[in-house]
Amino acid sequence: MTTLRSVTVPVGERSATIGLLEYLVLDEQLCWIRRQEGLVGFGEAARFTSSGPERFALAQQWWRAALAGADVENPLTQPGTGLVAFGSFAFSKRSPFESRLVIPEIVVGLRDGEAWVTYTTSDPEAEVTAETAVDTLARYLDDLPLYRQSDPADRILPGMLSESEWKNAVARSVAHIAAGDLSKIVLARDIAVELGSPLVASQVLRELAVRYRDCWTYSVDGLIGSTPEMLIRVESGTAEARVLAGTLDRATAPDDEPDYAKRVLAGSAKQQHEHQIAIDSLTRALEPFTSSMTSHSEPFVLELPNVWHLASDVRAELAADETGAVPTPLTLIEALHPTAAVCGFPTSVAGELISELEHMDRGPYAGPVGWMDGAGNGEWGIALRGAVVETPTEVRLYAGCGIVAGSNPAAELEETWSKFRPMLEALGLDRPRAVPRRPSEFASAPAAS
Numbered sequence: 013m014t015t016l017r018s019v020t021v022p023v024g025e026r027s028a029t030i031g032l033l034e035y036l037v038l039d040e041q042l043c044w045i046r047r048q049e050g051l052v053g054f055g056e057a058a059r060f061t062s063s064g065p066e067r068f069a070l071a072q073q074w075w076r077a078a079l080a081g082a083d084v085e086n087p088l089t090q091p092g093t094g095l096v097a098f099g100s101f102a103f104s105k106r107s108p109f110e111s112r113l114v115i116p117e118i119v120v121g122l123r124d125g126e127a128w129v130t131y132t133t134s135d136p137e138a139e140v141t142a143e144t145a146v147d148t149l150a151r152y153l154d155d156l157p158l159y160r161q162s163d164p165a166d167r168i169l170p171g172m173l174s175e176s177e178w179k180n181a182v183a184r185s186v187a188h189i190a191a192g193d194l195s196k197i198v199l200a201r202d203i204a205v206e207l208g209s210p211l212v213a214s215q216v217l218r219e220l221a222v223r224y225r226d227c228w229t230y231s232v233d234g235l236i237g238s239t240p241e242m243l244i245r246v247e248s249g250t251a252e253a254r255v256l257a258g259t260l261d262r263a264t265a266p267d268d269e270p271d272y273a274k275r276v277l278a279g280s281a282k283q284q285h286e287h288q289i290a291i292d293s294l295t296r297a298l299e300p301f302t303s304s305m306t307s308h309s310e311p312f313v314l315e316l317p318n319v320w321h322l323a324s325d326v327r328a329e330l331a332a333d334e335t336g337a338v339p340t341p342l343t344l345i346e347a348l349h350p351t352a353a354v355c356g357f358p359t360s361v362a363g364e365l366i367s368e369l370e371h372m373d374r375g376p377y378a379g380p381v382g383w384m385d386g387a388g389n390g391e392w393g394i395a396l397r398g399a400v401v402e403t404p405t406e407v408r409l410y411a412g413c414g415i416v417a418g419s420n421p422a423a424e425l426e427e428t429w430s431k432f433r434p435m436l437e438a439l440g441l442d443r444p445r446a447v448p449r450r451p452s453e454f455a456s457a458p459a460a461s
């Protein structure tokens with residue numbers, strides 16, 4: 013690959029209220045934002061794509077080569093400074109979706125109020141100076157952010173399965189579980205949104221970042237969303253994960269019972285069982301890479317604007333090899349993906365059943381999405397509560413539910429609507445009262461990416 017040259021420049025303090033939001037102005041932007049801090053990327057200095065079972069290993073090789081040949085000037089030590097790649101990986105090794113890493117031309121970073129800009133180029137003639145970094149950023153910010161109003165023609169269409177077909181798939185999953193074939197499967201479905209005027213992705217991202225402050229708002233090549241689930245975060249040799257499984261819709265909660273989530277969610281044996289399978293799968297896969305690991309003995313209730321989840325935070329010290337190196341974020345995501353929060357248990361049985369029952373390609377949905385730097389730091393979430401922008405006026409949304417013994421198809425269907433809600437609201441839409449169900453409309457829905 014061509015040699016990359018980059019320079020990182022500190023640019024002072026930024027208010028915590030607005031943070032990176034003022035940099036979300038373009039549709040093809042890369043972003044990773046939580047509590048208004050994180051990273052925003054513009055343009056492209058280099059790109060890797062791949063599909064199939066080797067996608068993580070090939071990405072690792074490419075990233076190593078990019079770093080080895082790079083000329084990096086970085087006076088800072090914070091994670092996210094120096095050379096940075098954003099990425100998104102297909103859920104399935106059989107997916108035609110191209111997993112990708114993108115090294116942006118410009119990254120704006122913000123952490124603990126301190127901001128920086130990194131400029132990266134593959135052009136051997138380009139000047140790589142603090143001035144070029146600041147001027148290039150200014151050019152990207154030339155246009156005012158667009159604003160889109162809901163259009164009367166905006167509408168929600170069914171996805172690959174109708175609601176009743178999807179409920180049948182849930183019932184068949186429950187039957188497989190009762191027969192002892194597996195203990196959990198995460199079954200997902202899609203819906204399509206057709207817009208009367210072109211989407212303004214930056215507006216959707218700004219709305220998600222403001223409303224879902226405690227989630228990680230992401231954007232990589234048309235994959236946009238705000239995920240509450242951290243697959244793995246690596247910083248200075250320490251790894252952290254946030255495992256979620258077990259959901260309760262807040263829209264149907266009574267106003268007068270403050271402990272409702274605790275009673276109904278944390279007090280449910282079924283939800284605890286579903287959660288336990290997810291946390292066990294994560295810790296089992298992470299353990300070989302660690303020298304010590306801690307997690308809460310009991311899950312806590314995570315409150316989001318749309319739902320409550322049962323959540324467990326895991327923290328581990330990564331074990332160094334004989335050269336003193338700890339595993340890279342890409343090594344870890346390859347080992348951890350897919351966890352039982354998005355696939356099931358046993359993984360291979362659940363994976364087969366997912367391809368048989370869902371009738372769609374998940375593409376990047378439920379795959380790892382995030383970023384990493386040259387120092388071995390990175391944050392990779394699971395691409396949930398999101399959508400794929402298929403054309404400027406067509407967006408496909410995905411949501412899934414953990415199915416265990418005793419799961420009820422109608423309740424699981426309702427749960428998918430609660431998980432579509434963040435993206436639907438950010439798009440200015442509401443759940444339809446009556447979803448069109450004519451077969452001709454299914455046929456006209458665009459295929460999943």
Ligand SMILES: C=C(O[C@H]1C=CC=C(C(=O)O)[C@@H]1O)C(=O)O
Nearest residue numbers: 256257258259353411412413414
């Ligand atoms: C698969 C999804 O959520 C997972 C993460 C949290 C809770 C889940 C659940 O309770 O079923 C799912 O395992 C999704 O949002 O599409």
